[in-house]
Amino acid sequence: MASYILKRLLLMIPTLLGVLIVTFAVIQFVPGGPVEQLVSQLQGRDSGGERASTGGAGYRGRQGLDPQRIEEIKQFYGFDKPAHERLWIMLKSYARFDLGTSFYQRKAVWELVKEKLPVSISLGLWTFFISYLIAVPLGVAKAVRAGSRFDFGTTLIVLIGYAIPSFVLGVALLVIFGGKLQWFPLRGLTSPNWESMAWGARIIDYLWHIALPVTSMVLGSFAVTAMLTKNSFLEEIRKQYVTTARAKGLGERQVLWKHVFRNALIPIITGFPAAFIGAFFTGALLIETLFTLDGLGLLSYESVIRRDYPVVLGTLYLFTLIGLVTKLISDLCYVWVDPRVKFD
Known part of the structure; x- marks a missing residue:
């Protein structure tokens, strides 16, 4: 086990390097970088000023900026160095877990991530826990009552919920309960x-604000887990050891929870860490935008649009x-x- 963990940890290094190098190489060919954007802004600003002062005669914006000014801008963003040198500097910084500073917000990437985390944690963890609390018992109940009206009705509801995009449901909830009824x-x-509220009022206010966005995310997210739980339980219930346990006179409840439950939950439990950690860092961009929640999803999107490369690469490194x-x-x-699994 120790050698397996060591091998996996060592394999992370080339994987992480590969992701960063490929992304860095792609960025070099993307038009409209931070230098071009700032030059364009300065030209527009200069042209407007010159036009106002010279009455529309030849203005500096048409002629472009001085080469020295452009070199200063490149130096400001670090683009005065060759690409391979910038890549090497970036990798050395990441080895020290220094993610750099945002071009536009002039804050450390770590600070930006910590500022946005409360929103993403709120959305992710509530969605994660509520989804599992609904999905696992529902999947077990569907497996026990497979083929019944309950199974058919809940399957129809689950599939309808899964088919409705979360942002569409969010819009409906926002219009009905936030706009028309003004309940949220x-x-x-x-x-x-x-900040000025008492602790009890703070909790109620927080839950009041988070109710609609979490509801719009939960409805579709628990569908896959519920159906996976049902199918896993059905597969285990049909195995020989369950028949043997019943033949020994064990009650149905004892057979289900003592023998079937652990084996049936293997696919669910093994995916638990990824789902739990993903709840912290997976930003729901559309939900955050819809409900004006400033989280990691919105940060990543704005960073890509504005070509804020330190934020793009820093968050990519962290999340990878x-x-x-x-x-x-x-x-x-x-x-x-499952102790039967051996990595050797």
Whole structure:
């Protein structure tokens, strides 16, 4: 087991390097980088000023900026160095877990990630826990009552919920309960006066704000887990050891929870670490935009649009590293759940 973990940890290094190098190479060919954007803004600003002062005669914006000014801008963003040198500097910084500084917000990438985490954690963890609390018992009940009206009705509801995109449901909830009935707030994670509230009022206010976005995300997310739980239980119930346990006179409840439950939950439990960690860092871009929630999803999208490369590459490095570690933990869960699995 120790040698397997060591091998997996060592394999993370080339995987992480490959992801960063490929992304860095692609970025070099993407038009409209930070230098071009700032030059364009300065030209527009200069042209407007010159036009106002010279009455429309030849203005500096048409002629472009001075080469020296452009070189200063390149130096400001670090683009005065060759690509391979910039890549090497970036990798050395990442080895020290220094993710750099945002071009536009002039903040450390770590600080930006920590600022956005509360929103993403709120959306992700509530969605994760509520989905599993609904999906696993529902899947077990569907497996026990397979073929019944309950099974058919819940399957229809689950599939309808899965077919409705979360942002479409979010719009409907926002219009009905936030706009027309005005039962829930339209934006934000908390009220503006949240800091001055008592603790009980803070909790109620937070839950009041998070209710609609979490509801719109939960409806579709628990469908896959519920159907996976049902199919896994059905597969285990039909195996020979279950028939043997029943033949020994064990009650149905004892057979189900003592013998079937552990084996049937192997696919669910092994995916638990990835789903749990993903709840922290997987941003729901459309939901965050719809409910004006400033989370990691919105940060990533704005960084790509504005070509904020330190944020793009820094968050990519962080999330890739977390994803690789989580995948290792998921694989190790197989041994914990099923001792028959041997990695050698």
